[in-house]
Each structure stands twice: as structure tokens, then as C-alpha cells.
Amino acid sequence: MKPAVIAFVAAVALYLPTVRYEFVQDDRAIIAGNPAVHSVWAALRAFDDPYWPPESGAGLYRPVTILSFALDWTLSGGRPGWLHLMNALWHGLAAFLVTLVLARWLSPLGAAAAGLVFAWHPVHVEGVASLVGRAELLTAAGILAAVLAARRGWWVVAVACAALAMLSKEHGIIAGVAILIDNWLQGPERRRYPVGPWIALAVVTVGFVSAWLAIGRAGASDVAAVFMGRGVGGRLAVSLPAVARAASLLVWPASLSVDYGPQVIPARSSFSVAAAIGALVVVAVPLLVVWCRRRAPAVAFTAALAALSYLPTANLLFPSGVVLAERNLYLAVGLTAALVAMAFEWASSRWGQRPALAALGIVTLACGARSLARLPAWRDNRSQLLTQLAEHPESYRAHLSAAAVLAGLRDTAGARREYRVADSLFAGDAHMDAARALYLVGLGDTTGAAPLVRRARAALPSEPIALRAQFLLDLARGDRLGARSLADSAQQRYPWERKWYVTYLQ
Numbered sequence: 001m002k003p004a005v006i007a008f009v010a011a012v013a014l015y016l017p018t019v020r021y022e023f024v025q026d027d028r029a030i031i032a033g034n035p036a037v038h039s040v041w042a043a044l045r046a047f048d049d050p051y052w053p054p055e056s057g058a059g060l061y062r063p064v065t066i067l068s069f070a071l072d073w074t075l076s077g078g079r080p081g082w083l084h085l086m087n088a089l090w091h092g093l094a095a096f097l098v099t100l101v102l103a104r105w106l107s108p109l110g111a112a113a114a115g116l117v118f119a120w121h122p123v124h125v126e127g128v129a130s131l132v133g134r135a136e137l138l139t140a141a142g143i144l145a146a147v148l149a150a151r152r153g154w155w156v157v158a159v160a161c162a163a164l165a166m167l168s169k170e171h172g173i174i175a176g177v178a179i180l181i182d183n184w185l186q187g188p189e190r191r192r193y194p195v196g197p198w199i200a201l202a203v204v205t206v207g208f209v210s211a212w213l214a215i216g217r218a219g220a221s222d223v224a225a226v227f228m229g230r231g232v233g234g235r236l237a238v239s240l241p242a243v244a245r246a247a248s249l250l251v252w253p254a255s256l257s258v259d260y261g262p263q264v265i266p267a268r269s270s271f272s273v274a275a276a277i278g279a280l281v282v283v284a285v286p287l288l289v290v291w292c293r294r295r296a297p298a299v300a301f302t303a304a305l306a307a308l309s310y311l312p313t314a315n316l317l318f319p320s321g322v323v324l325a326e327r328n329l330y331l332a333v334g335l336t337a338a339l340v341a342m343a344f345e346w347a348s349s350r351w352g353q354r355p356a357l358a359a360l361g362i363v364t365l366a367c368g369a370r371s372l373a374r375l376p377a378w379r380d381n382r383s384q385l386l387t388q389l390a391e392h393p394e395s396y397r398a399h400l401s402a403a404a405v406l407a408g409l410r411d412t413a414g415a416r417r418e419y420r421v422a423d424s425l426f427a428g429d430a431h432m433d434a435a436r437a438l439y440l441v442g443l444g445d446t447t448g449a450a451p452l453v454r455r456a457r458a459a460l461p462s463e464p465i466a467l468r469a470q471f472l473l474d475l476a477r478g479d480r481l482g483a484r485s486l487a488d489s490a491q492q493r494y495p496w497e498r499k500w501y502v503t504y505l506q
Contacts, residue, residue: 003108004099007115011095014120014371015088018129019081022380027131029053031069031083038078043070050216055496061216064167065135083131090137091128095119097144098334101182104151105298106341109348113360114298114341118333120367122253122374127327129378136330138168143175143305143331150179155197162201166208170216173208174308176201181289181304185297225429226267227319228459237268239315240278242324246310247281249329250336253367255391256374258384260324262426263394282316298338306332396425400432407439415439430459430466437469446476464494475504 023032031037034053036046043066051066052058069083076082099115106114118124127133142165149158158179165172179201183190227235242265249256257264268275285307292300309331313320322328340363347356377387385405388398403418419436437452453473456466467490474483487501 001100003103003112003115004096006112007095007099007119008092010116010368011119012088012092014368015084015091015128015375017372017375018084018088018378021080021084021129021378023080024130024378024381024384025132027080029056030132031073032078032080034066036066037069038073040067040070040074043067048211048215055494058222059216060170061212062135062167062169064164065138065169068134068138068168069131080131083134084129087128087131087134087137090134090141091119091124094137094140094144094330097141097148098337101144101147101301102298102334102338102341105296105301107345109353109357110341110345113344113364114334114337116364117340117367118337120364120371121250121333121336122256122367122370123249123326123329123333125256125371125374125378126258126325127330129375130327133327133330135169136327139165139172140331141165142168142172143178146175147178147182150193150197151182155194155200159197159200159204163204163208166204170212171309171312173205174305176205177308178305182301185293185301187294222321223319224261224315224321224323225431226262226323226426227315228428228430230269230319234269235315235319237270237272237275238265238323240276240282241265241268241272241274243278243281243314243316244274246324246329246332247278249326250306250332253370256326257392257395258377258388259392259395259397260322262396262428264392265323267426267428296338296342299335299342302334302338306335394425396422396429396432399425400429400435403439404435412443430456431463434460434463434465434469438465438472441469441472441476444476446473449473449476462493464490464497467497468500471501472504 029052036042036049036053043063046066047063049063050058051060051062068086072083072086095115095118098118099111102114103111127136142161142163146158146161146165149155149161162172162175162179165175176198179193183193226238230238242260245260245265266274285303288303289300289307292303306329310328311317313322313325313328315323340360344356344360347359377384385398385401388395389402392398399418399422403415403422406414406418419432419439422432423436433452434456437449437456440446440449440452449469450473453466453469456463456469460466467486471483471486471490474480474486484505487505491498491501
């Protein structure tokens, strides 16, 4: 228990500076501007609503995450500092549970090493410092608590924790598989789990999948722009290098990024060396699980958990909405933690405890220092954008965001320049085309907007932002009849868009 407490304290202490941070990016839509989050009663009434506000059309289903935000909002009056503190505490709980899970296979010092690495790993900064990363924290805590409860035969608790994990974020669906793998790793001495709890887990899983299909599927067809129009080969040409980058971040998190889309990860159309490395990682992880079953169960368990938790957003089986996100590697960091712990135990047996502790201290302090240095990037939207532009000027999304900021500041020349840079880096984002067209129409440049609208409508014929761009272009060109016809169609498909169209048709 003591190593787990050390991990908890270390995790919370590292993220205490975030109590002075603001709502950043998606925090604004999911929390600050979402009425479902502003009271517990509203969150309970919205239990059968999508995670994203309806007007976004993005869908997903994470009612427990929304409820946790509502509890925090009620207690704090909506102060972001309180929500950041709660994220730090949830991260501390996850580090505590990781340490307890791995303690079965490690010495007390080895378990403490694993807990500290998990608590301070730099990849976790996005998941903890970004408030919407709460979904990752809750899901991780639910999965790990379900595993621990199953070990003790507390089946009601195990099933409840698995359900909470699923209702926090979609990959919580792996909770039952995590329990199964944990039991498989116990070897010949493992006890046979009763059938009843497995039936209960199956019922909960099927129930969640049914609810997600009925409620959260709205945005499931949205994919990252780089995957649009690509076949399987084209998708793998991008997703396999992303797998390689994910693996490198777990081992050497020196270069972190808010965005891993083009060209942070190049938008290649053919196989590459990076893709070959990614393919090797895909093959190696299952082999590692099997090979380590007897030799290093802690590594086998965390490797399986890493693969299972990352798979839904890996873009290997189907395209998702992101190429790679650090928050999606939250549980995968457990593999790094287990490897460091095993290395520490090996070094202790070969070199003695003092040299091994010195090496461990260097590793953990390096992780903590890198995380502390990364934290300010999540202070507010301005800090995040400036950090991304400075560290990854190859990110087209960074320049797209800069264009939007400069447009809001009425810096026409600057906004046009940033739009051009973004387009030169990656010209395959129809949402960017539509946003740029809206801006140009506002400036009266219908000639520049027209080809952008055509591109956006060709790729996203029914997307709200593309319809808005077409509508305003028609109005600017004097085609009021065509604009009204499009507005009627858009309002029938997206009722929440009515207010926006009415303001232009009055």
C-alpha cells in the first residue's frame, strides 16, 4: 500500500500548478458552454444525450464524465481551478491503482518505481492538464479498479467499475478483457472465476454498446481529414507511422505536440520506413504479451492493456477522428512504467540497490522535469497556440488556428497569410476550406471563396459548416432563392441551425 500512496502523492503534487489554468480548447464546448454540465440535475436529465452538445453534431456517449463535471461545477460554481484540481486527484487515483495492480508481480520498490513513472510520465500532461482528459482518467480508474475487485472476488464492485469505465469513455469496453488477461497471467495457480459475473459483464457491455449506437453514434463517421478519400493502403500509410510515433513517445517523450496531424506526422500516400517500424510494433506487442506471460507478467499485462486501450483510435482497423493524441496513450504509459520497474529490479540484483536507485532517480526526475516544462502549454488557448507554432510550425492545424485568431483580431493580412500557410502544408481538409471560405465571403472576396466552397461541398456535401459556406456565398452573389432553398434543407436536417440561418434571412 505504501508504494501506491507514494505514487498518488507524486501524481497530485506534479499537477497542482494547473489549479491556476483556464478552460482550453474542447473544455469550452464540453464544460464552460454546455448547460448539461452546470448542475447535477441537468447532467442526470442529459444521461441519454450525446457527450458533445447536440449543435456540434459530434455525438459520442460519456454520461459519467459529464456527471463528474457537473458535480465539480456545482461544488465550485464553475471555477476551472477546482476542475483542474479534481483532474489531478483522479490522476493520482489512477497512479495509485496502477501501482496496486502491478504490485502483485513486483517488489515494493519495483512497484513504487512503476507508480512514480506512471505518475510523472510527460505523455500524461495532455490527459491531466486538459479538463476533457477527465474521460481518460475515469476510464483508467474504472478498468484498474475492476481488475483489483475481480482479484478479491468483489464481483458486484468489479461489474460496477467496468460499467463506470464504459460510461466514461468508449474504450472502457475492454474492462472485461482486462480482467480475463489478469486472471490468465496468474498461471497454474489462478482460480477459476464464476460464470455469473462474466454474464453480468457481458450484459453490461452489450447494454453500453446498444446505448452508444442509439445515442453516441452521431459523430462516429467523422474521421481525421488526412484519411478522407483514402483506401486501406492509404490509411495504413499514415496510421502505421503514427503507431511508431506513439511507441517512441512512451520511451522518449522529448517532442510532444497538441496535434499529430499533417505534417507533424507526414501525410504520406505510400509505404515508408516509419510505416515499417509501426508494423513491427503492431506485430511485436502481442508477441511480447505471450513471451512475458511467465517471465514478466507485469509487462505482459500492461502491454495488453496498452494495445487494447489504443486500438480504437489507432486507425488500423477503421479511421477515427484523430491521427494520434497523447491523451489516448494514458493507459499505455503503464507499459513504460512496468518496463522501468523490471529494469530497476534487474539492476538491483546485478549492481546493488544504491546504483539502481540512483538510475531510477534520474529517470523519474527527468520525467517530472519534462512534465513540469510541458504544463504551461495548457495554461490557456493563447499559450497552447503559441507553443504549437513554436515547437511544430509544420502543423497545418496550428496555422489554421492562428488564422482564426487573427481573423477575430481583424488582422486581414495576417489571417490570409496563415490560411495560405495551412493550405500549403495540407490541402485536404474540407473543414478548413469551408472555414476559409466563410472568412473570404465576409471580406467580400467571393472569387476566392467559390473554389473553396466547391471543394468543401464535394468532400462534405451535408456538413453544417460546408452548407453555411455555400449559403453565404449564394447570398453574396445575389442568389437569394438558392440560399433560401439551401437554408430550408439545412434546417430540416439540423434543427439547431435554424437560429443562425434566420439571422441572415430576415
